[in-house]
Amino acid sequence: MANPAYLTGLDRNQANYTPLNPVTFLERAAAVHPGRLAVVHGAVRHSWQQTYDRCRRLASALAQRGIGRGDTVAVMAPNVPAIYEAHFGVPMLGAVLNTLNTRLDAETIAFMLRHGGARVLIADREFSPVVARALALLDDKPLVIDIDDPEAAGGELLGAMTYEAFLATGDPAHAWANPPDEWDAIALNYTSGTTGDPKGVVTHYRGAYLNALSNIVGWDMPHHAVYLWTLPMFHCNGWCFPWTLAERAGTNVCLRRVEGGAIWRAIRDHGVTHMCGAPIVYATAINAPVGLRAGLGHRIAGQVAGAAPPAAIIAGAEEAGIDLTHVYGLTETYGPAGVCPKQPEWEALPPDARAERNGRQGVRVAMQEAMTVLDPETMQPVPADGTTMGEVMFRGNITMKGYLKNPAATAAAFAGGWFHTGDLAVMQPDGYAKIRDRSKDIIISGGENISSLEVEEALYRHPAVMTAAVVAQPDAKWGESPCAFVELKPGATVDEGALRDFCRQHLAGFKVPKRIVFREVPKTSTGKIQKFVLRALARSTDAIG
Numbered sequence: 001m002a003n004p005a006y007l008t009g010l011d012r013n014q015a016n017y018t019p020l021n022p023v024t025f026l027e028r029a030a031a032v033h034p035g036r037l038a039v040v041h042g043a044v045r046h047s048w049q050q051t052y053d054r055c056r057r058l059a060s061a062l063a064q065r066g067i068g069r070g071d072t073v074a075v076m077a078p079n080v081p082a083i084y085e086a087h088f089g090v091p092m093l094g095a096v097l098n099t100l101n102t103r104l105d106a107e108t109i110a111f112m113l114r115h116g117g118a119r120v121l122i123a124d125r126e127f128s129p130v131v132a133r134a135l136a137l138l139d140d141k142p143l144v145i146d147i148d149d150p151e152a153a154g155g156e157l158l159g160a161m162t163y164e165a166f167l168a169t170g171d172p173a174h175a176w177a178n179p180p181d182e183w184d185a186i187a188l189n190y191t192s193g194t195t196g197d198p199k200g201v202v203t204h205y206r207g208a209y210l211n212a213l214s215n216i217v218g219w220d221m222p223h224h225a226v227y228l229w230t231l232p233m234f235h236c237n238g239w240c241f242p243w244t245l246a247e248r249a250g251t252n253v254c255l256r257r258v259e260g261g262a263i264w265r266a267i268r269d270h271g272v273t274h275m276c277g278a279p280i281v282y283a284t285a286i287n288a289p290v291g292l293r294a295g296l297g298h299r300i301a302g303q304v305a306g307a308a309p310p311a312a313i314i315a316g317a318e319e320a321g322i323d324l325t326h327v328y329g330l331t332e333t334y335g336p337a338g339v340c341p342k343q344p345e346w347e348a349l350p351p352d353a354r355a356e357r358n359g360r361q362g363v364r365v366a367m368q369e370a371m372t373v374l375d376p377e378t379m380q381p382v383p384a385d386g387t388t389m390g391e392v393m394f395r396g397n398i399t400m401k402g403y404l405k406n407p408a409a410t411a412a413a414f415a416g417g418w419f420h421t422g423d424l425a426v427m428q429p430d431g432y433a434k435i436r437d438r439s440k441d442i443i444i445s446g447g448e449n450i451s452s453l454e455v456e457e458a459l460y461r462h463p464a465v466m467t468a469a470v471v472a473q474p475d476a477k478w479g480e481s482p483c484a485f486v487e488l489k490p491g492a493t494v495d496e497g498a499l500r501d502f503c504r505q506h507l508a509g510f511k512v513p514k515r516i517v518f519r520e521v522p523k524t525s526t527g528k529i530q531k532f533v534l535r536a537l538a539r540s541t542d543a544i545g
Helices: 023-032 048-064 081-089 106-116 125-136 163-168 205-219 241-248 260-270 279-286 311-320 344-348 351-358 407-413 452-460 496-504 531-538
Strands: 037-041 044-047 072-076 096-099 118-124 143-147 185-190 200-204 226-228 251-253 274-277 300-304 322-330 335-339 370-374 390-395 419-427 433-438 443-445 448-450 465-475 479-488 515-518
Touching: 023 048, 023 241, 037 048, 037 081, 044 048, 048 081, 048 163, 072 081, 072 106, 081 096, 081 118, 081 241, 096 106, 106 118, 106 125, 106 185, 106 200, 118 125, 125 143, 143 163, 185 205, 200 205, 205 241, 205 322, 205 335, 226 260, 241 251, 251 260, 260 279, 274 279, 279 300, 279 311, 279 322, 279 465, 300 311, 311 322, 311 351, 311 452, 322 351, 335 390, 344 351, 370 419, 370 433, 407 419, 433 452, 443 465, 443 479, 448 452, 452 465, 452 479, 452 496, 465 531, 479 531, 496 515
Parallel strands: 037 251, 072 096, 072 118, 096 185, 118 143, 226 251, 226 274, 274 300, 300 322, 479 515
Antiparallel strands: 037 044, 185 200, 322 335, 370 390, 390 419, 419 433, 443 448, 465 479
């Protein structure tokens, strides 16, 4: 349709339109705050000007190897400066950044490199054993660049040269450009792949730019925040926080391993003000010896996501000086696209009630168009009664382009004009969504639906429980019944009978776990519990004893 006559001549031009690109945040940080501290890692200290120069060197070095628009550059690394720099240096060329989960097996890494068409792989020395096995499975191998980090434990160099030597071949004045279209792909991230091959989630410049700003708006994040990287940068591109920190000209405090002592030392040594992670990250921090945080004179802002945070985690973090904001999202929504804004009246509630409010998935973030709970069959909103179950769905700019080379999965995910999350939830009367379970995690026992999250919440109330996960196990009488896997806090003791009796105080009888297994609960490197592993164990009596 043509523009109305009065709009004639008011077209986009070079003066009034630029494709949104989060790389511009780095350019501005270097121009406005060149000397401010940008990156801390071990003995390394880089200013924003140095970081900008290093990112341009990376872009230049890649360009010299023929990397350009649409080419994939993969990175296999923990939270070190190189993976941070890749979030700028790769898109400076219009290339696509594929950050790889460092805890995956060689076969899965090989699939991702092959499926994503990676032409370059930047890999940390510590992960050389799995990288070497993955490369051996590939006929068409990428150029390998080694991150030879002094903080790394073990491993060997596999590549053509080290990352620092590779940067030395690049030009710090490399002239980069915005993408011709903000709908271009900026990143490729793979889902967990617990059933079949993982799906490749393709995201765009527009969404990355907007979610980077949404992080600031939703969190009231100030200029020059000091951010501790407890969240892996490979996970949803660190929820877009690499770009957020550049816009804020903050300080990135890198952390190779998420350990209680390392977290509190970093907070103390660098004056950390912000951090993010799954509930297990905060459980690790709050269950570390109390003396590690003695004398800290400031509170820390924390975002938590990846699973519904138990009330015990929220309350424990609050006591430890961490003010948690619950956010919610998926790889397909660049990380957080929902947030649970705190209301002033919640402060007057008892701790348990306040934690329950803060544990909801909440409402859409400022720069996402919509988040709702719909009946997936009728695509109509469920009543806001806190009882009727539906599926959480998103719509807006902070939503992926689609799944790489998988049009059927893309069409199914976007059916009816909404992105289908697969998370089952209710809508509360105040308009906040509350997830009850993943569709695949609902336990159907004797025709009754049991929310694994509800059972886990009861288990977390016990003072001895550090981690709890509930899955379905086969039951000759009821079809399925709840099986709980529990990891106790260091030094804590409780037996199965006592813990089941405790659950009866908080749950209907048919929801009480029929079996409780005490063991380490398997988790991904992003802190998500690997329920597919536990389901397999629950189906095998011998495996769980």
